[in-house]
Amino acid sequence: MKTKHYLYIIALGLLFSISSCKTYYIPVDSFKQQFSGWKTARLREVTTQGPVGDIAKYDTYPIDFVQCIDKNGNPVVLTNSPALEIRFTDINNKKTIFYFDRISVNDTTVSGVRSRIISSITKTIPLNTIKLIEIQDGGKRYKYVK
Numbered sequence: 145m146k147t148k149h150y151l152y153i154i155a156l157g158l159l160f161s162i163s164s165c166k167t168y169y170i171p172v173d174s175f176k177q178q179f180s181g182w183k184t185a186r187l188r189e190v191t192t193q194g195p196v197g198d199i200a201k202y203d204t205y206p207i208d209f210v211q212c213i214d215k216n217g218n219p220v221v222l223t224n225s226p227a228l229e230i231r232f233t234d235i236n237n238k239k240t241i242f243y244f245d246r247i248s249v250n251d252t253t254v255s256g257v258r259s260r261i262i263s264s265i266t267k268t269i270p271l272n273t274i275k276l277i278e279i280q281d282g283g284k285r286y287k288y289v290k
Contacts, residue, residue, distance in 0.1 A: 165280050166214070167280045168212040168214055168278070169214075169215075169276070170212045170278075172276075172277060174212075175277050178211060179205075179207075179249040182207075185206060186206065187204060189203055192226045192286050207245075210222050222279065224244065225244075230247065230256075230278070231277070232269060233274070233275055233276040233278075234274055235273050235275050240256075242267075243257055252272070253269065253270055254271055260284075
């Protein structure tokens with residue numbers, strides 16, 4: 145009887161965690177426009193705290209928000225956070241996920257960090273092969289600290 149009760153609580157928790165992540169979209173042209181000046185921007189050092197209290201410092205671009213759209217095409221402005229994840233889908237339907245505050249963009253490529261734990265896991269993808277850009281708060285409890 146107790147096992148059934150625990151399974152119900154776990155299922156409810158999983159349902160809540162899955163349904164609480166909203167996915168937004170950034171049209172490719174809008175992405176290029178919003179981040180075209182990044183190559184000349186001064187990086188700023190941020191400090192983040194992870195879910196178990198771990199502290200990390202790294203340089204990131206000074207972006208406070210990103211303009212995107214919801215599934216109905218309505219404009220949405222998301223505040224930057226270390227929990228934001230950005231997913232790029234290329235013309236071959238291959239998906240690449242980066243942490244939003246750990247990407248860099250130039251005229252031809254997007255590079256990013258794929259793991260908070262092992263920050264050396266990076267990848268670069270050609271900007272002209274991207275067909276879809278999605279962004280969401282991944283639900284991971286990372287936050288900026290002073």
